[in-house]
Amino acid sequence: MSASTRSGLQLFVDRLHRRSSLTGEEAEGLLALRGSVRIEKANVDIVSPGEVTDHACLVLDGLAGRFGVVIDGRRQITALHIAGDMCDLHSLVAPTAGWALQALSPTAILRVPHRQLTDLARRFPNVATAFWRDCSVDASILSQWVVNVGRRSALSSMAHLLCEMGTRLENSGVCSRTAFRFPATQYQLGDALGLTPVHVNRVLQELRSRDLLTFHACEVRIRDWGRLAALGDFDEAYLYANGRREALPARDEPHRVPTC
Amino acid sequence: MSASTRSGLQLFVDRLHRRSSLTGEEAEGLLALRGSVRIEKANVDIVSPGEVTDHACLVLDGLAGRFGVVIDGRRQITALHIAGDMCDLHSLVAPTAGWALQALSPTAILRVPHRQLTDLARRFPNVATAFWRDCSVDASILSQWVVNVGRRSALSSMAHLLCEMGTRLENSGVCSRTAFRFPATQYQLGDALGLTPVHVNRVLQELRSRDLLTFHACEVRIRDWGRLAALGDFDEAYLYANGRREALPARDEPHRVPTC
DNA sequence: CGACTCATTGAGCGAAGTCAACGTCCGTGG
DNA sequence: CCACGGACGTTGACTTCGCTCAATGAGTCG
Numbered sequence: 001m002s003a004s005t006r007s008g009l010q011l012f013v014d015r016l017h018r019r020s021s022l023t024g025e026e027a028e029g030l031l032a033l034r035g036s037v038r039i040e041k042a043n044v045d046i047v048s049p050g051e052v053t054d055h056a057c058l059v060l061d062g063l064a065g066r067f068g069v070v071i072d073g074r075r076q077i078t079a080l081h082i083a084g085d086m087c088d089l090h091s092l093v094a095p096t097a098g099w100a101l102q103a104l105s106p107t108a109i110l111r112v113p114h115r116q117l118t119d120l121a122r123r124f125p126n127v128a129t130a131f132w133r134d135c136s137v138d139a140s141i142l143s144q145w146v147v148n149v150g151r152r153s154a155l156s157s158m159a160h161l162l163c164e165m166g167t168r169l170e171n172s173g174v175c176s177r178t179a180f181r182f183p184a185t186q187y188q189l190g191d192a193l194g195l196t197p198v199h200v201n202r203v204l205q206e207l208r209s210r211d212l213l214t215f216h217a218c219e220v221r222i223r224d225w226g227r228l229a230a231l232g233d234f235d236e237a238y239l240y241a242n243g244r245r246e247a248l249p250a251r252d253e254p255h256r257v258p259t260c
Numbered sequence: 261m262s263a264s265t266r267s268g269l270q271l272f273v274d275r276l277h278r279r280s281s282l283t284g285e286e287a288e289g290l291l292a293l294r295g296s297v298r299i300e301k302a303n304v305d306i307v308s309p310g311e312v313t314d315h316a317c318l319v320l321d322g323l324a325g326r327f328g329v330v331i332d333g334r335r336q337i338t339a340l341h342i343a344g345d346m347c348d349l350h351s352l353v354a355p356t357a358g359w360a361l362q363a364l365s366p367t368a369i370l371r372v373p374h375r376q377l378t379d380l381a382r383r384f385p386n387v388a389t390a391f392w393r394d395c396s397v398d399a400s401i402l403s404q405w406v407v408n409v410g411r412r413s414a415l416s417s418m419a420h421l422l423c424e425m426g427t428r429l430e431n432s433g434v435c436s437r438t439a440f441r442f443p444a445t446q447y448q449l450g451d452a453l454g455l456t457p458v459h460v461n462r463v464l465q466e467l468r469s470r471d472l473l474t475f476h477a478c479e480v481r482i483r484d485w486g487r488l489a490a491l492g493d494f495d496e497a498y499l500y501a502n503g504r505r506e507a508l509p510a511r512d513e514p515h516r517v518p519t520c
Numbered sequence: 521c522g523a524c525t526c527a528t529t530g531a532g533c534g535a536a537g538t539c540a541a542c543g544t545c546c547g548t549g550g
Numbered sequence: 551c552c553a554c555g556g557a558c559g560t561t562g563a564c565t566t567c568g569c570t571c572a573a574t575g576a577g578t579c580g
Binding site: 050066068069070071074075076078079090093094096098099122125128129131132133135136137138139140142143144145146147149150151152193194233237238241 | 359
């Protein structure tokens with residue numbers, strides 16, 4: 001097993017562990033997952049819309065995105081995935097992709113056969129719940145994405161996006177939220193926010209001129225986190241599923257009766 | 261048990277059954293769910309952001325929506341739920357709500373204690389998978405919502421929304437996709453699409469003047485489905501999770517080896 | 521060096537927002 | 551029975567944010 005596979009799986013386990021308690025045995029089972037690694041080029045489908053997959057894609061290094069397409073050729077990114085994210089964990093229960101998965105820059109992807117994941121989920125129901133919860137967090141991020149695109153100004157939604165990515169990267173432990181590598185072009189940022197690349201450029205200039213951040217050669221440096229977060233109306237709560245919780249509580253566990 | 265509870269649960273089971281095979285015993289278990297029914301007023305929180313719930317909300321009749329809020333008070337609807345939808349099934353694994361749940365018009369809600377659902381999910385792993393898959397479909401709808409809000413013109417996204425709601429209502433078997441009740445105000449439609457109510461009004465007029473539909477007193481009548489779907493770039497595939505599938509395939513089931 | 525991709529800048533335009541007024545429907549209460 | 555109030559729908563005038571089109575830098579790779 002390559003070093004990058006090991007560290008990628010470790011990031012994935014950490015990600016799950018942040019939200020769900022896992023036993024040592026369960027964590028070991030996850031770390032023992034095997035698949036093939038591929039370096040994916042930017043802007044080429046890793047998974048195409050309508051494709052039925054028999055594996056899930058774990059990002060080892062780089063940046064991947066899910067793309068929705070509109071008939072006239074315009075694209076909308078609906079999710080960005082960083083190292084340690086299993087992009088399409090939901091493909092375990094819904095293997096037909098409804099969108100395209102692409103790398104935004106050269107990205108290492110580990111393809112994990114569904115078979116291994118379902119085996120694990122069957123052996124450890126707790127892991128199945130952790131998977132489901134992980135999908136819930138992705139859905140929660142997606143919800144915020146709708147708000148971002150629908151109701152915030154270009155300036156505010158760019159601020160929000162950068163705060164989100166910084167926070168997610170810091171949480172996964174690979175860098176600081178105020179200084180991170182974000183290998184996306186202005187064109188791709190436009191696809192994420194529903195803006196044209198030209199306007200993305202102007203928005204970034206405005207953020208720079210307000211001394212909020214620098215963004216050059218894919219390196220983001222946030223100079224004033226507080227003001228940027230305020231501008232983006234950023235509240236990181238949605239990135240968590242209220243901490244560690246036993247998944248499906250044991251039947252004999254105390255459990256409050258609903259008040260209604 | 262009231263008649264509306266019975267028919268609401270039946271709709272929910274049908275919804276699950278459309279995507280996941282359920283045995284008779286499993287379906288019976290679902291139909292035996294019990295909770296309290298409440299008629300919720302429009303525009304009042306049923307679930308508030310940050311609230312930790314111990315029950316899930318099944319829509320029996322009416323229309324409910326999930327609302328994200330921006331600091332300046334503007335709102336964005338991220339999901340609409342019709343009769344038979346368990347709005348917050350994901351609260352089973354992530355009980356802290358990140359958004360508000362509200363009725364758009366007076367709506368009957370059945371509050372089902374998590375306890376009953378988790379018991380069922382533990383007893384029948386197949387049901388747990390059906391739940392997870394149901395959440396995946398919701399996420400898929402959410403993805404399209406991002407595309408709709410981010411990349412389509414107001415006219416096109418309104419067309420898309422109406423096609424989606426028509427199709428979902430028809431699928432649940434309560435009416436035709438070209439003639440259905442849709443109890444939302446123009447203000448709420450604006451919240452769903454990221455538009456102002458004034459512009460919603462103009463968009464609806466444009467759709468009417470093109471002879472595509474009528475929309476009066478909450479009754480939608482689509483006069484030319486083909487042209488409306490084309491205008492909205494609507495492809496219903498995303499509303500399904502590729503039909504009926506065994507959830508976590510049995511360990512000894514044939515399963516293709518990944519090609520990579 | 522040339523080809524290519526990405527970032528930047530400018531000028532003009534248009535879709536959607538803002539503000540404000542008025543119409544319509546409906547329930548309520550004098 | 552009608553007057554009143556409130557919520558929702560409609561319309562017009564004006565503004566603005568972000569798009570379009572087009573050209574020019576800047577950086578990189580073969």
